[in-house]
Amino acid sequence: MTSPRRAVLSICAVAAAVATAATATGCGGAPAHHAAAAPTPTPTTGHGLVGYPSYLPKSTLHYNSDALVVGTAARPALTSQGDPVKVVTPHWSVVAEVTGPEVPGEGLPYQSSFTTCTWTVTLSNATGDVPIAAANFDSTDYRGDVYKPQLVPGQPAPPKILRPGQTVSFELRAGEPVGEGLMRWAPIDGQIVAKWDFVVEND
Amino acid sequence: MSTAALASPAPSHESAAALIAPTGLKPGSIKHVWLIILENKSYDATFTGLNDNSYLWKDLPAQGALLTNYYGTGHSSQDNYLSMVSGQAPSEDVQSDCSTTNNLLNVNSGIETAGGSLKANPNYGQLLSKGGPNAALGKNGCSFPTNVPTLFNQLNAAGLTWKDYDQDLGGEQNYLQDPDTAFQANTVPGREDAACGGPGTTANNPNTDPLDLATPPGGAVTSFTGAQSASSGGTDYIDQYVAKHNPVPWFESLTGQVNAGGTLTPPLNEPAKGGTNCADVVNLDSPASGLVHDLEANTVPAFSWITPDNCSDAHDALCKGNNLSGAFSASGTPNYELGTKYAYDPETIPPKNYTGGLYASDLFLEYYIPLIEQSQAFRDGGLIDITFDEGFAPFTYTGNSFNNEPTSGSGQPANAPTYGKPGTTAPGADSIYGAYDIQNDAAGENLHGHNVGYEPTGPNSTLQTNKAGDQLYPGPGNNAFIDRPPACTSTSPTPTPAGCVSGIVEGGAGSSPGARTDTVTTTAASNVITDPSIVADDTGREVTGTGIPANSFVGAVTDSGPQFPTTNAGPVTTGSFQLVDQAGNPVDLSASGTQKITLSAEGAPGELTAGETVDPLYDATDPTPGGGDTGSVLISPFIRPGTVSGVYYNHYSWLETMEDVFDVAGGNDWAQLNPGAGSVSGGLDGEGHLGYAAQSGLRPFGRDVFTNPGGRY
Numbered sequence: 001m002t003s004p005r006r007a008v009l010s011i012c013a014v015a016a017a018v019a020t021a022a023t024a025t026g027c028g029g030a031p032a033h034h035a036a037a038a039p040t041p042t043p044t045t046g047h048g049l050v051g052y053p054s055y056l057p058k059s060t061l062h063y064n065s066d067a068l069v070v071g072t073a074a075r076p077a078l079t080s081q082g083d084p085v086k087v088v089t090p091h092w093s094v095v096a097e098v099t100g101p102e103v104p105g106e107g108l109p110y111q112s113s114f115t116t117c118t119w120t121v122t123l124s125n126a127t128g129d130v131p132i133a134a135a136n137f138d139s140t141d142y143r144g145d146v147y148k149p150q151l152v153p154g155q156p157a158p159p160k161i162l163r164p165g166q167t168v169s170f171e172l173r174a175g176e177p178v179g180e181g182l183m184r185w186a187p188i189d190g191q192i193v194a195k196w197d198f199v200v201e202n203d
Numbered sequence: 204m205s206t207a208a209l210a211s212p213a214p215s216h217e218s219a220a221a222l223i224a225p226t227g228l229k230p231g232s233i234k235h236v237w238l239i240i241l242e243n244k245s246y247d248a249t250f251t252g253l254n255d256n257s258y259l260w261k262d263l264p265a266q267g268a269l270l271t272n273y274y275g276t277g278h279s280s281q282d283n284y285l286s287m288v289s290g291q292a293p294s295e296d297v298q299s300d301c302s303t304t305n306n307l308l309n310v311n312s313g314i315e316t317a318g319g320s321l322k323a324n325p326n327y328g329q330l331l332s333k334g335g336p337n338a339a340l341g342k343n344g345c346s347f348p349t350n351v352p353t354l355f356n357q358l359n360a361a362g363l364t365w366k367d368y369d370q371d372l373g374g375e376q377n378y379l380q381d382p383d384t385a386f387q388a389n390t391v392p393g394r395e396d397a398a399c400g401g402p403g404t405t406a407n408n409p410n411t412d413p414l415d416l417a418t419p420p421g422g423a424v425t426s427f428t429g430a431q432s433a434s435s436g437g438t439d440y441i442d443q444y445v446a447k448h449n450p451v452p453w454f455e456s457l458t459g460q461v462n463a464g465g466t467l468t469p470p471l472n473e474p475a476k477g478g479t480n481c482a483d484v485v486n487l488d489s490p491a492s493g494l495v496h497d498l499e500a501n502t503v504p505a506f507s508w509i510t511p512d513n514c515s516d517a518h519d520a521l522c523k524g525n526n527l528s529g530a531f532s533a534s535g536t537p538n539y540e541l542g543t544k545y546a547y548d549p550e551t552i553p554p555k556n557y558t559g560g561l562y563a564s565d566l567f568l569e570y571y572i573p574l575i576e577q578s579q580a581f582r583d584g585g586l587i588d589i590t591f592d593e594g595f596a597p598f599t600y601t602g603n604s605f606n607n608e609p610t611s612g613s614g615q616p617a618n619a620p621t622y623g624k625p626g627t628t629a630p631g632a633d634s635i636y637g638a639y640d641i642q643n644d645a646a647g648e649n650l651h652g653h654n655v656g657y658e659p660t661g662p663n664s665t666l667q668t669n670k671a672g673d674q675l676y677p678g679p680g681n682n683a684f685i686d687r688p689p690a691c692t693s694t695s696p697t698p699t700p701a702g703c704v705s706g707i708v709e710g711g712a713g714s715s716p717g718a719r720t721d722t723v724t725t726t727a728a729s730n731v732i733t734d735p736s737i738v739a740d741d742t743g744r745e746v747t748g749t750g751i752p753a754n755s756f757v758g759a760v761t762d763s764g765p766q767f768p769t770t771n772a773g774p775v776t777t778g779s780f781q782l783v784d785q786a787g788n789p790v791d792l793s794a795s796g797t798q799k800i801t802l803s804a805e806g807a808p809g810e811l812t813a814g815e816t817v818d819p820l821y822d823a824t825d826p827t828p829g830g831g832d833t834g835s836v837l838i839s840p841f842i843r844p845g846t847v848s849g850v851y852y853n854h855y856s857w858l859e860t861m862e863d864v865f866d867v868a869g870g871n872d873w874a875q876l877n878p879g880a881g882s883v884s885g886g887l888d889g890e891g892h893l894g895y896a897a898q899s900g901l902r903p904f905g906r907d908v909f910t911n912p913g914g915r916y
Contacts, residue, residue: 048501050579057844060262061573 050197051080073191081119081183081198089188092128094162096121098183098196101176115202117176118152119183124167132158136187137172141200142179149174149183176200223863225905227912232841233864234584237507237575240287240448241564242280242518245594245643246271246834248604249561253597254765255606256561258569259836263589266576267838268846268908274647274853275593275830276658278683278711281345283592283830284450287854288353288508290887290894292661294332294343295710298681300447301345302428305402306413307455308344308663309333311878314351315662321887321897326662328880328887328894336665337676337708343663346409349455350879352471352893354506354861355480356456360870360884362475364504367451368494370487370567371444371512372400375524376550386490386548391431391442394424398459399481400444401452402427408461430513432523432771441524443512448592450508451484471883472872487511488548495547495574503580505865515567519559520605521773526563527570528555528767537570547574556767558775560605576838584914586839586864590857594831596643596684605764605776607739644680646829647851651900654851657828659895666826669704673823677710680827686820687712688807702810704823715818718804724797725750730782730789732800737778738762741802744816746782748800755790756816757802758783829853837904840914848907858896860903867891 052061070086071077077085084097101117121137123130139147149172151157158170183196223230247253250260250269276286281300282293296303313331318324330351334342358365374390389396397407403414416427423440425431430443451457456471457480473479485492487509497503514522530538530549538552545551549570568589575581597604646658658679660666666678673688691703698705724733739760746755757780764776782790805818835852862868868891870884881887887897895901906912 048497048499048503048579049574049577050582051577052573053576053582053840055840055844056266056576060265 050199054082071194073188073193076184076192077194079194079196081196083196085194085196087185087187087193089193092126092130094123094127094130095125096123096185096194098122098185098198101198101200103200103202112178112202114175114177115200117149117174117200119149119172119198120169121172122167122169123162126162126164126166128164130162131187132160132162132168132170133187134172137183137185139174139176139181139183141177141181143177147174147176178202222912223866225902226860226863226909227906228841228864228909229912230866232584232912232914233586233839235503235505235507235580236586236588236861236864237509238588238590239509239511239568239571240284240516241511241589241591242448242513242516243593243595243603244517244561244591244833245597245603246273246832248595248597249591250834253606253608254561254604256565258565259561259589263568263572263836263838264845264847266844267587267836267842268848268910270835270837270852270908271847271849272647272654272832272851273590273835274645274658274832274851275591276646276854277664277679277830278593278644278681278827280592281447281453282679283854284448285347285453286894287858288355288450289347289351289454290328290855290858290892290896291347291351292329292659292663292895293679293681294661294663295338295340295677295681296343296345297453298664298677298679298711299340300428301402302417303341303345304413304415304417305345305407305409307333307346307348307409309348311348311350313348314876314879316878316880321895322899325659328897329661329663332663336662338663339708344409346453347455349460349468349471350876351454352456352876352881352883353450353454354858354867354893355451355454356471356872356883357862357867357870357886357891357893358506358865359472359474359480360872361865361867362870363506363865363867364474364476365483365506365508366492366497366504367400367449367484367508367510368487369400369444369449369484369510369512370515371442371524371550372449372484372486373442373444375441375443375512376488376548377439377441377524386488388486388489391423391440393420393422394427394431394440394442395444395446397446397452399452399457399484400446400449401458402446408458409455411461411463411465430519430523443514443519443522443524444510445513448510448513448516448518449484451480457481488550490548493547494571498574498578498580501579503578506861509571511564511567514559514563517559517561517564519563520603520775521768521771522554522557522559522563523771525550525552525554526557526559527552527566528558528563529553530570531566535569537573539574556769557771557773558765558767560603560765560775562605562765582840584840586837586841588835588837588857590835591833592830594643594833605762607760607762643684643831644682644827644829645831646679646853647832648853648856648898649851649902650898652902656851658853658855659898660828661895664710666828668824668826669706671704673704673707674826675704675706676708677712678827679829680831681710682712682827684820685712685822685825685827686715686807686818688823689714702807713820715805715807715815715821718814719802720799721802722797723800725792725795727793727795728791730791731779732782732792733777733779734800735774735776735778737780740819741780743819744805745803745814746800747803749798750792750794751782751800752784752790754785755782756785758787758789837908839909841909841911843910846908846910850902850905850907852902852904855895855898856901856903858894859892859901862886862891862893862896863903 082099084095100119103115134151152171152173158168178200184192185194186192275283277293281297315326315329321327332343393404396405397403407414433439459470460468514526527549529552540546595603667675688704690707691698691705693699721734721736741757744757760780762778803816806815807821872883873885886892
């Protein structure tokens, strides 16, 4: 499995969600001496900041790496694979997590530029009836091509509805190129509420 | 200047080696190195909890490797920066941070070529000072001519990119100015406008218009060698950049040479991607070309040299400008001001205090290290290297340590050194002072698998004793933390002054101090005197003053900090000492109040005059061969978190490591330097190693450091 990564944006998104005073968190808050700073952080435009590698001891990282990112249709969450997202809709909320992809043949002598990718989706802590469908997930690669992952053949299908108190995990699979990608979830009317950044590596 | 056409790599170079010995890494594994160079802290000041600088002391070593025996190669400061990138040994003018005129140490013909190899001639490839060995300050020079190559030249020849990121280059981003002003590129004209961030104006150069760094012109420029705060006249010229901590401008192999008539002889080479070497010397916080810009845009060069300013590098105990303390939330989270035009420009936020030292360096690291670690470039074969130039004894002076003894709860080992306890006032190398002072002038490297306590001195700062065993010359360590005998003014009929050594060159040695008057506060019925000027090596001095009983002495000294002054007027430490009698018993005072006391003059053992006490730092016989143990921290996917190595390394080992991991010997410039020694890509040994990085058997960072050579988790 690739190492989980985290967008720097998620730090400030968390801080904005949980802080009682924007200036106390130090993320996007307006310093007193500056005029009219933006009230919320703007995502960085480059692709160079992708988050901490997972091997660094979390106790040594000086920010709250375990707080939840919140995603809505108005402001979809952007985070790294392996990070949970609290998705909030007008009717329910749920904690969603995507990990992966796992790839066969990692480290073998021959490496293809495309490989079979398998992600694990976990949904829990629902506060209402949450629709589940593989069709509500898609992924994009580094070129912007869109893929529709399917349920892994031979594995039991997840329920169509996740009810409060239940936890469900299922696997999605697609063939994608090596490189960066983005898994997206749009559970209601095609509106994306959460995105997980990942890297397909097989070397 | 070499006139031969560029040649192919020498046949002996194995560019397709299976592994880079002894690192254990596959060639090309390390793709991005960030070297952050801090200032003037011994290992025990930084890595034992003495100053509670928890990020660098605990967090960062837990992420990677701690080298417990990493040594600077000289005193003070500037010679270390130059040695790191060139393998050239120290000489007195740069050992004094070029506090003199910046002219050339010598011309190209001064490069030692006799013998043809380091094995035949231990000074092969070194630039001989035009003033001769051990010449006095001002008789040497600070800059190197065109045919002395550097690591940067090697990277150019290998087609690899590099950048030199310097905090405050051109002036500090001053929050006191209009907060809506865009990034200001050059707010202090004439201070570092010479080539590649060199000191002075655009006209200054070492060859035709050398700058006298000891005589700043005033106005915008009040110091070339130290940080400067706001000047008078309502205009702010805060600038904590100092050129002595940037290696690039001191090599004409990078800047080129201005000749008579103003023509420029080109540098040895330029970046393979185009442009000039000086174009890759940038302000750390430049929104167009600085560190965070490059991390975000994923345009990180192969090698990033990062020089924090004289505050953020821990040099100044009390900062003259911004220490970044305002750029953190109450919980300690960096405030990157995302979404504003001030994003990633921490100096635009007013500081909360002006505390420097290891407090300020922790702030700097806590701001920038997370960004490096979260970059794609770090994942892609990254290596972060946090190193000090040299080790300074952790006495509380000039910001080298806030504390001289462990603070409660610091976690420092029980047997950790404490500076200033009674019973440890014996002079010489065996005393706690002498031992630790000498340790701070120590050298270390690993040759042929063996840790050794020496390094090559080079031709310009040598070591030699007289028949009596007295050290005559300062050596690479420049006698930095000890007091030497005085030089003789006459030797007949008797040596004068008493205890003098004929022919001694003092270098950076101190003299036994004279009497000192301190303003102190006493408390009735207490034996503790508050004295802001007291330091650990004052222990044992006799104390006289109103209400001070006869035969009273300075006992245990306690210096503690940091404090957090809200202006740049200090103080950052508090000091006190216990008053004791000649047997070491505490002496209670009878009155409270503020008064002046006098501490006795000190002298050499066996040469004391009436009223003098023994100078604990006096040492006539021990050499000062290096820059002291500083420790070093490296973080990389190729290093298992929590790695600790006690192998002896120094700046020459570091240079060799960089040359190996970047395979500079695979570069395309093997033309013999003429006049000169070796070649850019081949170095002195045909393996790509410059200067004393080419020592036979010198061990670069090995598998004791790169403990996860596969780079996978």
